[in-house]
Amino acid sequence: MPDSTSINLVVNGTPYELLIGKDVLPSDTLAQTLRDTLGYLGTKIACDRGACGACTVILNGQAVLSCTTLTVECDGMSVTTIEGLEDPKTGQLHPLQQAFIDHTAFQCGFCTPGIIMTTKALLDKNPNPSEDEIKEALAGNYCRCISHYEVLKAIMAAIRGQKHG
Amino acid sequence: MKPFKHVNARTIDEAVRLLEDNSKAKLIAGGTDLLGVLKDRILPDYPETVINIKTVPDLDYIKEDVSGLKIGALAKLEDIARSPVVREKYTILGEAAEAVATPQIRRMGTIGGNLCQDVRCWYYRSPNQIGGRINCYLKGDKECYALTGENQYHSIFGGLRVTDTPCQSACPGGVAISSYLSKFRKGDLREAAMILLESNPIPSITGRVCPHFCEQVCNRGSFDEPVSVRDIERFIGDYILENANELIRAPEADTGKSVAVVGSGPAGLSTACYLRMAGHRVTVFDKMEEAGGLLTYVIPAYRLPKDIVRRSIKAIENIGVEFKLKVDIGKDITLDNLKENFDRVFIATGAWNPLSIGLDGEESTMFGMEFLANILRGIRQTPGKKVLVIGGGNAAIDAAISSLRLGAEEVTMACLECMEEMPALPWEIEQAIEENVKLMPSWGPHKVLKSNGKVTGMELIRCTSVYDKEGLFAPCYDETVKETVEADCIIMAVGYVTDLKFAEGALETRDGLIITDTETQATNVPGIFAGGAVAHGPATVIEAIAAGKRAAFAMDASLKGPRAADKEDGRAIEPFLKFNTNYLKKTSKLKASKIPVSERTLDIEDTPSSDLSEIETEANRCFNCGCLSVNASDIGVVLMALNAMVNLVGAKGIRTIPVAEFFNSFRNILEEGEIVTEIQVPPLSSDVRQTFVKFRLRESIDFALVSVASVITIKDGICQDARIVLGAVAPRPVQATDAEKVLIGRAIDDGQAATAAQAAVEDAIPLGKNSYKVNIAKEMVRRAILPPEVMGK
Numbered sequence: 001m002p003d004s005t006s007i008n009l010v011v012n013g014t015p016y017e018l019l020i021g022k023d024v025l026p027s028d029t030l031a032q033t034l035r036d037t038l039g040y041l042g043t044k045i046a047c048d049r050g051a052c053g054a055c056t057v058i059l060n061g062q063a064v065l066s067c068t069t070l071t072v073e074c075d076g077m078s079v080t081t082i083e084g085l086e087d088p089k090t091g092q093l094h095p096l097q098q099a100f101i102d103h104t105a106f107q108c109g110f111c112t113p114g115i116i117m118t119t120k121a122l123l124d125k126n127p128n129p130s131e132d133e134i135k136e137a138l139a140g141n142y143c144r145c146i147s148h149y150e151v152l153k154a155i156m157a158a159i160r161g162q163k164h165g
Numbered sequence: 166m167k168p169f170k171h172v173n174a175r176t177i178d179e180a181v182r183l184l185e186d187n188s189k190a191k192l193i194a195g196g197t198d199l200l201g202v203l204k205d206r207i208l209p210d211y212p213e214t215v216i217n218i219k220t221v222p223d224l225d226y227i228k229e230d231v232s233g234l235k236i237g238a239l240a241k242l243e244d245i246a247r248s249p250v251v252r253e254k255y256t257i258l259g260e261a262a263e264a265v266a267t268p269q270i271r272r273m274g275t276i277g278g279n280l281c282q283d284v285r286c287w288y289y290r291s292p293n294q295i296g297g298r299i300n301c302y303l304k305g306d307k308e309c310y311a312l313t314g315e316n317q318y319h320s321i322f323g324g325l326r327v328t329d330t331p332c333q334s335a336c337p338g339g340v341a342i343s344s345y346l347s348k349f350r351k352g353d354l355r356e357a358a359m360i361l362l363e364s365n366p367i368p369s370i371t372g373r374v375c376p377h378f379c380e381q382v383c384n385r386g387s388f389d390e391p392v393s394v395r396d397i398e399r400f401i402g403d404y405i406l407e408n409a410n411e412l413i414r415a416p417e418a419d420t421g422k423s424v425a426v427v428g429s430g431p432a433g434l435s436t437a438c439y440l441r442m443a444g445h446r447v448t449v450f451d452k453m454e455e456a457g458g459l460l461t462y463v464i465p466a467y468r469l470p471k472d473i474v475r476r477s478i479k480a481i482e483n484i485g486v487e488f489k490l491k492v493d494i495g496k497d498i499t500l501d502n503l504k505e506n507f508d509r510v511f512i513a514t515g516a517w518n519p520l521s522i523g524l525d526g527e528e529s530t531m532f533g534m535e536f537l538a539n540i541l542r543g544i545r546q547t548p549g550k551k552v553l554v555i556g557g558g559n560a561a562i563d564a565a566i567s568s569l570r571l572g573a574e575e576v577t578m579a580c581l582e583c584m585e586e587m588p589a590l591p592w593e594i595e596q597a598i599e600e601n602v603k604l605m606p607s608w609g610p611h612k613v614l615k616s617n618g619k620v621t622g623m624e625l626i627r628c629t630s631v632y633d634k635e636g637l638f639a640p641c642y643d644e645t646v647k648e649t650v651e652a653d654c655i656i657m658a659v660g661y662v663t664d665l666k667f668a669e670g671a672l673e674t675r676d677g678l679i680i681t682d683t684e685t686q687a688t689n690v691p692g693i694f695a696g697g698a699v700a701h702g703p704a705t706v707i708e709a710i711a712a713g714k715r716a717a718f719a720m721d722a723s724l725k726g727p728r729a730a731d732k733e734d735g736r737a738i739e740p741f742l743k744f745n746t747n748y749l750k751k752t753s754k755l756k757a758s759k760i761p762v763s764e765r766t767l768d769i770e771d772t773p774s775s776d777l778s779e780i781e782t783e784a785n786r787c788f789n790c791g792c793l794s795v796n797a798s799d800i801g802v803v804l805m806a807l808n809a810m811v812n813l814v815g816a817k818g819i820r821t822i823p824v825a826e827f828f829n830s831f832r833n834i835l836e837e838g839e840i841v842t843e844i845q846v847p848p849l850s851s852d853v854r855q856t857f858v859k860f861r862l863r864e865s866i867d868f869a870l871v872s873v874a875s876v877i878t879i880k881d882g883i884c885q886d887a888r889i890v891l892g893a894v895a896p897r898p899v900q901a902t903d904a905e906k907v908l909i910g911r912a913i914d915d916g917q918a919a920t921a922a923q924a925a926v927e928d929a930i931p932l933g934k935n936s937y938k939v940n941i942a943k944e945m946v947r948r949a950i951l952p953p954e955v956m957g958k
Contacts, residue, residue, distance in 0.1 A: 026171030026215065029200070049201045050270060051866055065269045068200050070193070072171050073217055118269070139865040140267025 007075035011038060012084030024071045031055045031066035034081060042082035042113050053141035056114035057081050063121035063137075082113035085120065096120060099158035100151070107145035115141045119155055128159060166203050169212055173220040177814050177842055183216045184838040185816050190214040192840065194239060195274035197266070198282040198797075205292035209304055224842065225275075227251065234258075234846040238277025242800075243268070245276060255846055257857035257874050261803040264859045267866050277841040279800045280811070280824075281833060284896060285868055286311060286319065286794035303792040303831075307331040308384045311793040313749055316932040318870065321939055322895040323741035323930055324791025327831050331790070332379035332394065338711040340364040342379055342394055343742075346787045349401065349780075350745065358405045358412050361398070365710055366413065366438040367431065367477045369406050370460060372399025373469050373770075375707050376590050384790050390754035392786050400780045406473070409480035416444040416484075422724045425450065425507040427494050430458025431706045432513035432697025434478065435713025436720075437486045443721040447486045448507070452493035458515050460706070462538040465563050466768050467570070471541070495667030504692060509720045512668070512679060512688070512695040513713065516703050520660035526613025529620050530555075533564045533658030540567055540767060547572040549654030553623055554578045554602075555610050556658030557587040562594070564656045565602045570767045577650050579605040581628040581640050596771075600762055605650070609642050613655060622651040663699050678702055685719035686712055694720060738829055741895060742791040746930050755783040792831070793932070795893045799872045801828060802892035803857055805900065806874035809846045815839035828897040852878050852885070856949045860941050869893040871942045875949040877908065884908040889925065889949065894942055901925035904946060913950060922947040 006019045016038065018024045024033050031048075034040040034057070043066055046054035050068035057066045058080040066079075085094035096116055099105070106112040115138060122129055122137040129137070134155055143151070174180035184190055191212040193199050199215075202208060218224075224237040227248045234255055236245065245251055246263040265271050265279065283289075284303070288310045291299045300306040305328060311319040328334075332342040341360050348357035361368050372395060383391030405412050422445045426433045429451040437447045455461050460474045482488060492498055494514065503510045519532040531548065533556065539546075552568040554561050557580030565578045578597065580587060584606045587594060598604065608625040615621060627646035633639040663677050673680045673689040679700045681688055686696045696712030698704065757772050765771055775783075796802075804811075804824040811827050813820050815838050824844075827834050835841070849855070856875045861867040872892035878885040887908045889901040904925035911917055925946040929939045948956055 025168055027166040027168045027203075029166075048204065050197050051267075053267065053269060056269060062272050063269060064273055065197075068197050068270075068273065070171065070196065070200070070215075070217075073173075073193075073196075073219060137268055140269045142866075 004075065007072060009033075009071070009074055010078040011040060012080055013088070018071070020072060026070070026072050028071045029067050030057065030059070030069040030071050030074055030079070033071040034066060034079070040081045040083050044110050044113055046110060051142075052111070052114075053118065053138075054111050054114040056117045056141065058117055058121045058124075061121065061124065063118045065140075080117070080120070082116060085116070094120075095161055096123070096155070096158045099154040099161065103150050103154035103157060105150040105154035106143075106147045111141060111143045111145075111147070115143070115151055123159070131156065166200070167206070167211055169203075170214040171217065172214060173217045175220055175222075177218070177221055177224070177840055180216055180218050180221065180840055181814060181816055181838060183214070184840070187214045187216070190216055192216050192218055192281075194218055194278035195241070195270075196278075197270045197274045198278060202283060202290075205290065205294065207290050207293065207298055209298070209300065218840070229254075231848070232845070233848045234844075236276055236844040236846075238841045238843060239275045242271040242274045242276065242279065246271065254849060255807065255855075257803045257855040257876070258800070258807065258846065260857040261799045261859070261872075261874070264799060264857075264869075264872075270866075276800060276844060279798050280804075280827070280841060280844075281835065282797050284792075284794035284832060285797045285893070286792075287315070289794055301792075302790060303327050303794065307382065307790075308387070309790060309793050312384075312788055312790075312932065313388050315934065316793065317934045318795065318893075318938075319932055319935055320741075320793040320795055320895045321926075321929045321931045321935055321942065322899055323743045324789065324793045325739065325831055325896040326742060326791050331382040331384060332392075335378040335382045336364075337378070337705065337708040338364045338714070340379075343787060343789050345401070346392075346397065346784045347743065347789055349397065349784045350743075350787075354401065354404055355408075355412070358401055358408075361401055362405065362412060364714065365707070366435055366481065367402075367460075367706075367710065368398050369402030369473050370431070370469060370477055371707050371710070372396075372402040373473070373772075374464055376705055384788055385786060388788075389751045393755040393757070393783050396755050396757050396775050397780055397784055400775060400777075403473075403774065406476045406480065409476070410483065413438070413480045413484055414442070416442055418444055419446065420444040420724065422446065422508045423448070423506075424509045424511065424720060425503045426511045426513065427451075427503070428458060428513035428515055428697065428699070429453075429456035429478070429488065430460060430513060430515050430697055430709060432515075432709035432713040432716075433458065433511065434481055435710040436511045436513065436694075436696070436717045437713075438481045438484070439714055439717035440721060441481070441484050441486045443717070443725075445508075445721070445724065449486060449488045450492045450494065450498065451488070451490050454490060456488050456490060458513075462541050463534055463560065463563075465537065465567055466541065467566075467765060467771050468563070470768075470770050495664075500667055500671055500693070504690075508692070508724060510693045511686075511713075511716050511720065512672075512693065512699055513697040513709070514663070514667075514699045516661040516663045516698040518662045518664050519657065520662050522610070522657075522659060524610050524613065526615060526620075527657070529613055529615065530655040530657045533560050533656050534661060536564055536656050537567065540571070545571060545767070548656065549573060549652065551575045551622075551652045552577070552654045552656060553650050553652035554656045554658055555623075556580055556660075557582045557589060557606070558658065559589045559593055561656075561658035562589045562597050562602075564658050565597055566600055567767060568654075568656070569600055569602065570765065573654075575603070576601075577603040577605055577652070579608040579610070579623075579625055579650065581607070581609050581631045583607045583631075586631060600765070605648075608648060609640060611644075611647070614649065620653055620655055622649055623655055624649050661698075661703055665699070684715065686716035687719060738825065742789045743930055744787065744789040745785040746932065748785045749933055752786055754786075755779055792896055794896050796828065796895070796897050797868060797893075798898075799857075799859055799869055799874075799892050802872050802890050802898045803874040804844060804846065805898050806855075806876045806888045806890040807846045807849070808876075808888065809844055811841055812843035812845070813839045814842050821845070825898075825900065831896070849876070850878060852880050854879060854952065856953070858945050858948050860945055871938060871945050873942070873945040873949040875946075877913070877950065879913070882912050884911055884913050887950075889921075889946060891925065891942055891946070894929075894938060901946060903927060904950075908950065913952075915951070915955075918947045918950040921950055 055067040224239040302309040345360040380391040609628040697709040904921040907921040
């Protein structure tokens with residue numbers, strides 16, 4: 001069976017058809033495609049070796065490393081990036097994003113999109129995780145500015161906020 | 166990433182086909198290891214095609230039946246860690262999966278990919294972007310940099326051989342040098358001798374005269390000084406001569422086939438010995454009174470004692486090789502006679518004729534080889550008071566030194582080459598200088614000077630260059646620069662040529678050499694083979710031996726018919742390469758003693774034998790080069806402890822092998838185009854206690870410094886069975902069989918656990934910077950043995 005000449009990818013609800021060889025090369029990572037081809041610059045590339053988690057996006061419901069995923073292997077899949085969290089109509093931030101701002105859960109902010117996406121995927125499956133479960137889920141997201149304490153506070157607050165609000 | 170083609174495989178069979186069709190293809194499953202390897206371009210071979218097998222359906226199952234647990238190769242590590250059946254019964258597999266890298270990677274990585282991931286070593290994995298890729302021994306280059314470099318995270322149990330070591334590759338005879346040194350270090354002289362004899366039947370001789378190309382590429386050479394293979398080879402060679410009857414054995418049965426060998430120099434002796442060992446009747450013909458060719462008649466006795474040569478030949482005669490001497494081919498016998506009377510013929514007649522250079526007065530000079538032969542025949546006459554030797558090779562040096570030892574007052578050696586280009590070996594030149602030979606490099610012979618019919622000297626002209634741009638011999642002279650050397654004897658040692666009159670009209674030749682096949686030494690005439698100087702020109706003894714061996718194997722194969730392919734039934738686990746870590750510091754090469762210049766003679770060997778302790782020290786200096794990386798997969802460690810099997814599918818079909826065997830070859834046992842498809846774990850009895858411990862610096866992303874998996878069966882308080890496997894301590898997982906033995910049949914208490922832990926690291930040979938890993942390994946084994954309630958887990 002010949003491989004298709006294009007791939008279909010939905011990013012934050014927007015469908016894209018990408019021609020292989022033109023829009024994407026077989027060697028392009030999802031992180032490259034999102035940033036360089038489609039302009040979703042919220043996804044960060046830091047180590048580019050799958051070690052830091054900064055490039056984490058949600059692919060078909062799973063938090064994965066977009067730097068270690070080939071775009072051509074994502075045909076028919078749906079991606080959510082940090083840009084996809086705000087309300088598309090009102091532009092209002094997602095409660096998780098707002099909680100990170102409220103708790104100053106970042107310093108330089110480079111790792112933040114990855115941390116938020118990992119957290120979002122966790123909460124989608126487990127809306128009420130324990131602190132340990134959050135720590136475990138975020139074990140692959142590194143932060144050089146030591147924002148982890150504030151991150152944990154922010155996430156716990158977001159969970160509480162959702163529960164009560 | 167550098168571009169590649171990408172193909173989705175729909176079935177495993179399709180993936181196997183794609184791998185077969187694309188020699189430069191790589192499989193991608195989870196991709197978490199592969200993409201890093203590609204981005205960093207750590208491998209010299211970049212794939213043209215990446216074959217995706219995630220598109221193969223239904224290969225991510227985790228299921229259990231009566232025969233145990235079965236996991237499809239594409240099962241994700243996270244799914245394995247969370248699988249109820251794994252968590253309930255195969256707990257250590259779940260723990261190991263859970264301990265891999267990070268949640269994201271566990272979500273993407275597959276169990277098949279985890280087993281197949283490349284080794285860990287920071288030299289090996291150093292990104293191309295950082296000052297260029299490091300081409301280490303595992304990538305086919307010569308050296309493992311971890312041995313004497315930064316080895317904090319490397320093997321503590323020794324290395325694994327990947328390809329031939331540089332020394333073995335450099336040896337024209339392909340002698341497995343590190344292997345025989347390894348046996349020697351263990352005190353197994355006999356086995357060392359047998360390995361040496363596999364490639365060289367006269368090591369006592371080569372141990373004295375071989376230039377030892379092996380030493381020039383020895384990895385130790387870039388650390389301090391190369392291992393003196395020469396002295397060790399000589400020692401073991403002499404041991405072989407002492408025990409020749411035991412070590413060089415006659416065949417158990419005769420094949421009834423016959424082979425004639427013409428010439429009994431190194432090529433002829435080598436062929437004769439190997440053919441006889443293979444069971445053929447071998448007759449060696451030689452025109453001289455004694456066998457040995459240049460070994461007997463050219464190389465001076467002070468370098469190669471003649472009793473060594475005679476005993477080496479005797480050992481070959483003793484296994485049933487017949488020597489017919491004073492038989493000159495072309496005169497006493499013909500090629501046709503031999504063809505008629507023997508099943509195969511090997512021509513190794515050497516190169517014995519002087520090369521005439523058309524010099525004015527050349528007829529008044531002496532031929533170097535004849536000069537040396539006469540000395541060895543016992544004709545001891547001072548060639549002259551003032552001797553001039555023309556030539557820059559080892560025969561010229563031999564002629565010069567021999568002249569001095571025959572009583573010449575002044576010996577000069579002139580050659581076309583400049584000092585650096587002289588073909589003689591550096592230590593030969595050193596010796597010539599030491600013995601007062603006057604060297605005149607860059608001078609060409611021009612005219613023999615005579616007075617009253619007697620030689621009085623030679624006029625030399627300046628040689629400005631010897632080789633042209635292509636490296637071909639094309640000397641250029643400046644005739645305006647002249648020098649006269651007084652001499653009453655001129656010895657020409659400028660080259661030797663073959664005498665091929667006997668072969669005229671039969672054997673194809675080129676430039677005075679018989680044309681032979683490079684692999685088989687076959688000539689154009691079926692059944693006739695040739696090797697040594699008659700086919701390749703004058704070269705080294707070991708090159709002649711190698712040609713003789715090649716010819717012997719080809720003749721043997723053609724006489725016996727194609728050999729039945731060796732059956733591979735269950736490969737033995739290859740032991741780790743050990744070396745003496747005390748010698749990883751700077752040491753000096755053995756300097757074999759030499760008798761003082763004033764006491765040197767023509768007949769007594771200049772270099773006495775080294776004693777055993779010196780040779781042992783030198784053998785300890787061998788790095789026993791191998792790869793010192795560590796295996797990366799903790800899952801592999803656990804699967805080995807669980808006695809798991811792995812299914813491999815390739816072009817030749819399916820095979821199921823133990824995981825232990827999977828890791829036996831380097832990286833893994835996968836043949837080109839083979840794919841891991843399933844992992845099978847046998848059921849565990851209820852008496853089994855399984856433990857997995859992983860020691861690492863950070864709880865996330867990090868690889869193990871040491872991991873240990875244990876599966877221990879306890880009945881009535883007594884250990885019935887134990888499997889303990891260590892990871893990240895050697896290039897493949899290490900089963901601690903000694904530790905297991907300590908436990909089996911005993912109650913496990915603190916004392917037993919400590920004893921077993923000690924046994925697990927008894928064999929460790931830590932490198933300069935990783936002895937801490939031995940302590941960690943020991944403690945991890947102890948923790949993996951004691952029950953969790955004791956460990957307070």
